[in-house]
Amino acid sequence: MxxxxxxxxxxxxxxxxxxxxxxxxxxxxxxxxxxxxxxxxxxxxxxxxxxxxxxxxxxxxxxxxxxxxxxxxxxxxxxxxxxxxxxxxxxxxxxxxxxxxxxxxxxxxxxxxxxxxxxxxxxxxxxxxxxxxxxxxxxxxxxxxxxxxxxxxxxxxxxxxxxxxxxxxxxxxxxxxxxxxxYERKQAEREISEKKERLKKAQEKRERLQKEEESRPRSDFPGFPSGLGGMAGMPGVSEILSDPEVLAAMQDPEVMSAFQDVAQNPANISKYQGNPKVMNLISKLSSKFGANA
Structure with a gap:
């Protein structure tokens, strides 16, 4: 009973x-x-x-x-x-x-x-x-x-x-x-605590992603891909950037992707022998740096 x-x-x-x-x-x-x-x-x-x-x-x-x-x-x-x-x-x-x-x-x-x-x-x-x-x-x-x-x-x-x-x-x-x-008061307090914990974790995740982004290699000069950041400190860069053809090529995603590929692995230049836009930029840069060597 x-x-x-x-x-x-x-x-x-x-x-x-x-x-x-x-x-x-x-x-x-x-x-x-x-x-x-x-x-x-x-x-x-x-x-x-x-x-x-x-x-x-x-x-x-x-x-x-x-x-x-x-x-x-x-x-x-x-x-x-x-x-x-x-x-x-x-x-x-x-x-x-x-x-x-x-x-x-x-x-x-x-x-x-x-x-x-x-x-x-x-x-x-x-x-x-x-x-x-x-x-x-x-x-x-x-x-x-x-x-x-x-x-x-x-x-x-x-x-x-x-x-x-x-x-x-x-x-x-x-x-x-x-x-x-x-019970309802405890439940409300628990929900507030859980919400604060979710916000804290989200903030920590944002900060972690921001630090990871900041730690990635970056170009020291706008317009250069990340693999070419060292070029900003090389002699003749100002002269290169004053060339309208070079500046135009740097605005072309296809050219810059290929150039980054070659910069990271020079042997890959063979892949672009038939691409005049890519070869023209590489030729210009080679001649410019060669002239300043």
Whole structure:
């Protein structure tokens, strides 16, 4: 039974993890019962029915009989009589609330909740459905729902019985709410921490890439490929750069790619013997450097 009581309240608490500050919430579940199954025999009456005075009178008679059976302790008989009253007059909220009260006594909270939901749909200003739905939620260990319904019942029509149960369930409801706030606060702090860590790693990656880029060999003069950076310090470079044909060739990606290839491996010049643009630039540079040697 203890395991069933814990299961009944499990879905009311936020998910737990291994951190000590989010340890499992301990709630006193004394009096909590196992949920009752759906009862197909729980008749709710017709939604749309034309009532006659005779039907209303018969429903009132059944209600009186149901209350008498309840006083006599004949709970199932009382349920049956309230059901007959509901079938005759399905548009009266108090009949569902009365039957719900008997379901609570029979510890069938889900059946009671269904009746109370119907009663509230018919008359949301009636206190009785909230009272008995609150008591049904208390049986299921739904402490927050129980507190809300019982508080609403007292607000609509103060009832000492509802007020007494509200005082019983409210501390547990508040404990659950505080636990949830604590969990949500920790979750928010964790998300902020994770976001900061992601930003930190992204910044470190950018800085690393920037350092790698800065450490790569670069031309000392704009326009020269990286493999030819040393040319900027050689004699005659200014004269070479003043040659319009050389400057034009340096703007040609094909020529500069080939020139870089040859600069890194002179033997590769054989690949470009048939390319006049490449050979012309190499010839000019060779003659210029030869003249300044």
């Amino acid at each position: 203890a395991a069933q009581e814990e299961a009944a309240n499990e879905d009311r608490c936020p998910p737990q993890n291994n951190e000590s500050e989010e340890s499992e919430l301990e709630i006193d579940n004394e009096g909590v019962v196992s949920p009752d199954d759906d009862d197909e025999s729980q008749q709710m009456g017709e939604d749309h029915v034309e009532l006659t005075e005779e039907m209303i009178d018969q429903a009132n008679e059944k209600k009186i009989q149901a209350i008498a059976a309840l006083v006599a302790g004949e709970l199932q008989n009382s349920i049956d009589l309230f059901t007959e009253a509901i079938k005759l007059n399905p548009l009266t909220a108090i009949l569902y609330a009365k039957r719900a009260s008997v379901y609570v006594m029979l510890q069938r909270p889900n059946a009671a909740i269904r009746d109370c939901n119907r009663a509230i749909a018919i008359n949301p200003d009636s206190a009785q459905p909230y009272k008995w739905r609150g008591k049904a939620h208390r049986l299921l260990g739904h402490w927050e729902e129980a507190a809300r319904d019982l508080a609403m019942a007292c607000k609509l029509d103060y009832d000492e019985d509802a007020s007494a149960m509200l005082k019983e369930v409210q501390p547990r409801a508040q404990k659950i709410a505080e636990h949830r706030r604590k």
